[in-house]
Amino acid sequence: VQTSQIWETPALLISSALIRCCTRDLIRLVSASFVATWEFQTSAVSRDVDTAAMFIGVGAATVGVGGSGAGIGTVIGSLIIGYARNLSLKWQLFSYAILVFALSEVMGLLCLMVAFLILFAM
Known part of the structure; x- marks a missing residue:
């Protein structure tokens, strides 16, 4: 046993x-x-680098708004030149100019929306 x-x-x-x-x-x-990885404490330098990268991204996204303004200026200038060369195409040129103006403005607003998303959503 x-x-x-x-x-x-x-x-x-x-x-x-x-x-x-x-x-x-x-x-x-x-x-x-x-x-989760987000729960770990980060140093002040790491947070500062993240904030700086966020602001650089917002600035880069905002550059598109300036491109939209340049595109609108080009469209209006071309409309004036086309109207001066051929008066009979006034309404056709104007309808094309409004279409391109709207598309250019949408791209500018999209860039602005991305900038705000980077700034406030991340």
């Missing part, structure tokens, strides 16, 4: 030690997977 107790006890000790070790490692892996 004593021999069976001796053999059973180490087997139980080994299995419980193995279970404890594996469970501890498993808990570490599971707890590490639940922690």
Whole structure:
């Protein structure tokens, strides 16, 4: 009877030690997977770099608004030149100019919208 107790006890000790070790490692892996990267504290320098990058992105997106203004100026200038060359095409030139003006303005507003999304949504 004593021999069976001796053999059973180490087997139980080994299995419980193995279970404890594996469970501890498993808990570490599971707890590490639940922690998001956004929860880690960042340094002030890292936050400053992120803010500077955000403002650079907003500035780059705002450049498109200037391109929209240049496009509108080009369209109006071409409308005036075309009207001066051929008076009979006044309404056809005007309808094309309004169409291109609207498309150019939409692109400018899209660039402005992206700039605001970068600034306030991120």
